Amino acid sequence: MRFDILTIFPDFFGSPLKQSILGKAIEKGLIDVGIHNIRDFALDKHNTTDDSPYGGGDGMVMKVEPIVRAVEAVKGSRKSEVKVILTTPQGRQLNQQIAAELAQSSNLIIICGRYEGVDERVKELVVDMEVSIGDYVLGGGEIPALVIVDAVTRLVPGVLGSDMSARDDSFSEGLLEYPQYTRPESFRGLTVPDILLSGNHQKIKNWRRRESIKRTLERRPDLLEKAQLTEEEKKAIKN
Ligand SMILES: C[S@@+](CC[C@H](N)C(=O)[O-])C[C@H]1O[C@@H](n2cnc3c(N)ncnc32)[C@H](O)[C@@H]1O
The missing domain is CATH 1.10.1270.20 (tRNA(m1g37)methyltransferase, domain 2)
Structure with a gap:
């Protein structure tokens, strides 16, 4: 199973993906995780990925073009079906049933928001499912992305020592x-x-x-x- 994470903080993922079950699953080739810097898909020379909100108000909003371009680039490089997830506190709340559903996919792209979130048009153009990890607001989608990768990976056949371990969870x-x-x-x-x-x-x-x-x-x-x-x-x- 392949995960592709789109983020403006790629360094966030270094250590967690090397440890314990996730590290071993990657080592054994049971899962594969690609980390993509959304900045690489920005259109201007400053690699801008956010801008102020239309209508005014505090904070910044992540721009639509770099995210859509990043999703399209990753999708274009995959042969089998790809499901695109947006991390957002407004999404379906992650539970074991959703994790099991996601574990059936062969490719998941996970978009990590920051600031006030992402331009609404990202959802309309490329997102298949919005996922929340709980009723609280975090600073960014990187931790939610890791939560999703961890919960789903445990359910990928062969990842846990015994197939029974996940069944009893x-x-x-x-x-x-x-x-x-x-x-x-x-x-x-x-x-x-x-x-x-x-x-x-x-x-x-x-x-x-x-x-x-x-x-x-x-x-x-x-x-x-x-x-x-x-x-x-x-x-x-x-x-
Ligand atoms: C500060 S939050 C934005 C919250 C947004 N202004 C709202 O009220 O819905 C920035 C980013 O963190 C991520 N995030 C924060 N809390 C989350 C949660 N509970 N579940 C999933 N993602 C979350 C999302 O990617 C979000 O775009």
């Missing part, structure tokens, strides 16, 4: 994940639940499922409406 089946423990068995009087030391895989599986449902009910009851539950589990929740 919170939200994958509409539930939060069960509590996790590792050594030592006891720490400051807090012990690991006996069942996890029992070696009985079926009982452990059942316990994890129950804990997952319990935790979701306590912390995110809204998720349970869409979760895949058995009739027995639905009854247990009501009681």
Whole structure:
């Protein structure tokens, strides 16, 4: 899977893309990430990428031409279908389902806004989907772009050590994940639940499922409406 990130701060991405799961996914050739400086697509000798807003007001707006030219250049270099994402607090809020949807694409272009955002015509001309990472405003789209790349990459086949790891993650089946423990068995009087030391895989599986449902009910009851539950589990929740 190929990601192309359009930004005016290309250096932002150096270290995060070298670490841990993302670094290994790139090393193994499971994903590929291109970083493109929007300034390289500006039309004037000063490589201007922003200007003051029509109608007045504070701040600057990212210009339409450099972004559209950058998207078209990247699209032109790809053979398979390309989906263009604009990072914006006004977009669809990213969740595990959207990440899974995006992981089906072979090419994603992610546009990072700055200042007051991008000229509205960028959306009309080249954007397929507007994505927000939450109801707060960040200084730029670089962190949201990394969030999208990270969330999607985990779902690309072969990226995680075991294909099961992503399946058990919170939200994958509409539930939060069960509590996790590792050594030592006891720490400051807090012990690991006996069942996890029992070696009985079926009982452990059942316990994890129950804990997952319990935790979701306590912390995110809204998720349970869409979760895949058995009739027995639905009854247990009501009681
Ligand atoms: C300061 S924000 C602009 C916010 C814009 N004036 C508004 O109120 O919608 C600059 C850029 O950061 C990015 N950004 C900020 N918050 C974001 C969020 N929650 N999700 C995704 N992108 C975000 C977008 O690329 C945006 O164009």
